[in-house]
Amino acid sequence: MTPHADPQAGAAVKAADRAHVFHSWSAQGLIDPLAVAGAEGAYFWDYEGKRYLDFTSGLVYTNIGYQHPKVVAAIQEQAGRLATFAPAFAVDVRSEAARLIAERTPGDLDKIFFTNGGAEAVENAVRMARLHTGRHKVLSAYRSYHGATSTAINLTGDPRRWPSDQGSAGVVHFWAPFLYRSPFYSENEQQECERALQHLEDTIAFEGPQTIAAIILETVPGTAGIMVPPPGYLAGVREICDRYGIVFVLDEVMAGFGRTGKWFAAEQFDVVPDLMTFAKGVNSGYVPLGGVAISAEIAATFDKRPYPGGLTYSGHPLACAAAVATINTMEEEGVVEHAARLGETVIGPGLRELAERHPSVGDVRGLGAFWALDLVRNKETREPLVPYNAAGEANAPMAAFAAACKAKGLWPFVNMNRTHVVPACNITEAEAKDGLAILDEALTVADEHTIY
Known part of the structure; x- marks a missing residue:
């Protein structure tokens, strides 16, 4: 044009x-x-x-x-066939979008809860973690952004949190690794990794491990500065979470769907979280869509117990059609x-x-x-x-x-x-x-x- x-x-x-x-x-x-x-x-x-x-x-x-003509055509075709339908029903394009996403998530993150965007994905991931563990605290990094809804903005570490910081009860911030501006006076990546993990361990000890539901991290922080974590850091967080029964949440809203050269940035570090949030690149933003990829263990928590959350537009057909077309196009091209x-x-x-x-x-x-x-x-x-x-x-x-x-x-x-x-x-x-x-x-x- x-x-x-x-x-x-x-x-x-x-x-x-x-x-x-x-x-x-x-x-x-x-x-x-x-x-x-x-x-x-x-x-x-x-x-x-x-x-x-x-x-x-x-x-x-x-x-x-x-x-992109393939995604535009998919949205147009879906609008002509079934423009919208309530989320309680099984709809072909919604099921296919979930399948394609689950195929690309690491480990057993095979159940997909759809939202309208990344902030809602974070809100629901935290809710799932709290209900799964029966605990209330959530730890997040200072250099971070997780969204602008009530819990997500309080989890956020950057200054956009400040005007709304009336506190989502139980949010605790800590320093994640960032060698160039190290809060730990590190001289190399190994030191930064070791000292950041020790700082996290100390934070958990003083907050009380038995009170902590989740640790949420952007796999590679986005708006806060694209600080690629040092080798071993995310694996170390995974080990800490396993030791204390804490849910490990990776926020891939910005880093996911090819942005780092992998379908998900977690693949760069060979780590599998318990919950993973996504949005943005899932359908190139053509129609609002986000979601939470859920591990088998956490999904099982809600097999007989209703999950107390939902959205009118969860898995909206137009958004899911755009996701299917985007993922297939990314694969083909x-x-x-x-x-x-x-x-x-x-x-x-x-x-x-x-x-x-x-x-x-x-x-x-x-x-x-x-x-x-x-x-x-x-x-x-x-x-x-x-x-x-x-x-x-x-x-x-x-x-x-x-x-x-x-x-x-x-x-x-x-x-x-x-x-x-x-x-x-x-x-x-x-x-x-x-x-x-x-x-x-x-x-x-x-x-x-x-x-x-």
């Missing part, structure tokens, strides 16, 4: 938005949302006809890009393997080259199509380019960097002092290199704020 300019239509869209749409995470009078005219593949465009290479995948969910190859041969090496050239790039980390650049004022001290949770003038260096990206036709994912490189998992090598070239130019703006 070729973009064409229609400024008048764009102005009407913008006016209606400003008059009636209340936006997420925003001071409503301070935002100026771009009016989007269309999208295809790894690109979207505005009503001025300007095209942007999307290095955000929406909100890291268009894993197979925008408007080798999207997961492509994401792995892209990370190993294009994105990873390309970002490391940028780090060598730019004093503002302190750290490069990631897997597959899931990467982050940690931007700094000084490489030696690792002082962030902007302060933690900076806003207004304090955030000016990152705002200038983002503006430089957009001026050149790249839409960046910017959070705090980081830019994430999270394009569609099926972006071509040429498109990825184009994006890296624009990043290279834009980083010269960030370099202006460094201290040598």
